Amino acid sequence: MTLPAILLLALGTYGLRLCGPLLHSRLTLSARTRVLLARSGVVLLCTMAATSALTTGHGFAGWSRPAGVLVGAALALRRASFLVAVLAAAATTAGLRLLGLR
Amino acid sequence: MRSLWNTLDRQLRRDIGAVGLAIGVVGASFGAIAVAAGQSPWIPLTMSATVFAGGAQFTALGIAAGGGTAAAAVLAGLILNARLLVFGLSIADVLQTGWRARLLGSHLLVDQAAAFTQAERDPLRRRAAYLGCGVLLYLTWNLGTLLGVLAGRAIGDPRALGLDAAEPMVFLALVLPALREAPARRCALAGAALALATAPFLPAGLPVLLGLLGLVAARHTSTEPVADAGTEPVADTRADPPTVRSTDAAPAPRTADDA
Structure with missing residues (x-):
């Protein structure tokens, strides 16, 4: 990352954050726009989850990372805290690598 | 700030504290992964302080480190953060106390702070949940990043600790409730x-x-x-012929606005 890119991302993000508190009395998004914005966030998060769990660059990330993520996701679905889920995912991945799985 | 924090009951304080700790761990993984990817330490530190959005930071850094263009990195990060606009509308009431609150408080807007705020009804408790969660997460995220940068140089490969599994977990934890x-x-x-x-x-x-x-x-x-x-x-x-379409189209939006 270069400094201009970081600053652009930071300013843009701050702008998005400020929009709501600044404009909430004047800006009324249609229900459809709200749904679309919320849904595109969901799609991006899911896409990021899938690609960051399964790929590194253009290739497959190996089995240990998705296996760890699966353990963390199962815990999260069973209402474990986020901290427990993250630590379990990392520990599983690290353990599998220690055993020689890629 | 302290008295505001005390308006929250113990269970909620503990919940916010746990999320803060988890975000610190993820911040550490971000710092360690960034350094391992060959980025100078100031890059993850600056990103965590100024962007303060884990998903966008991982995404932008991943794209840049993977050889993508800066434009793609920034664009992907901003699209990912577009949801903050919607969250901002939903918590706008807690920042209506003045310009300083709005300008500074907005920077603390993250998914978790919005989620804790949305769960409260009472205005004072909403404010306390938002500021308590926002301030705590800002501190742990940046402290975590710093520790990750320092540890990353010592560990060498953050993959040995399974830290690369933390990133997908952030996205999953945020998205799982919405998938219902x-x-x-x-x-x-x-x-x-x-x-x-x-x-x-x-x-x-x-x-x-x-x-x-x-x-x-x-x-x-x-x-x-x-x-x-x-x-x-x-x-x-x-x-329709093009000429008819252009003359017809011009007044249409105006009448629509008037009505």
Whole structure:
């Protein structure tokens, strides 16, 4: 990352954050726009989850990372805290690598 | 600040504290992964302080470190953060105490702070939940990043500690509750499949943006009338001569605004 890119991302993000508190009395998004914005966030998060769990660059990330993520996701679905889920995912991945799985 | 924090009951304080700790761990993984990817220490530190959005930071850094363009990195990060606009509208009431609150408080807006705030009804408790969670997460995220940067140089490979599994966990934890809604789930799965299928050959960053095409997967249910309205005018304008279309189109928006 270069400094201009970081600053652009930071300013843009701050702008998005400020929009709501600044404009909430004047800006009324249609229900459809709200749904679309919320849904595109969901799609991006899911896409990021899938690609960051399964790929590194253009290739497959190996089995240990998705296996760890699966353990963390199962815990999260069973209402474990986020901290427990993250630590379990990392520990599983690290353990599998220690055993020689890629 | 302290008295505000005390308006929250113990259970809520403990919940916010646990999320703060978890975000610190993820911040550490961000710092360690960034340094391991060959970035100078100031890069993850500056990003955590100024961007303060884990998903966008991991995404932008991943794209940049994977050889993608800066434009793709920034664009992907900003699209990912567009949801903050919606969250901002939903918590706007807690920042109506003045300009300073709005300008400074807005920077603390993250998914978790919005979620804790939305769960409260009482105005004072909403304010306390928002500021308590926002301030705590800002501190732990940046402290975590710093520790990760320092540890990353000592560990060498953060993969040995499984730290690379923390990133997908952040996204999953944020997205899992939303996946209960069927249309969103369909869109999300379609988008993820599309991104995975194109990741082997498209430049870094593009597959994630391409995944947004998954949004059309919802069309078959809730937005059917909208889809119909979209196709009709296209057929009309094609039939009309261009000159008639342009003169007709000009006054149309004005009358629509007046009405």
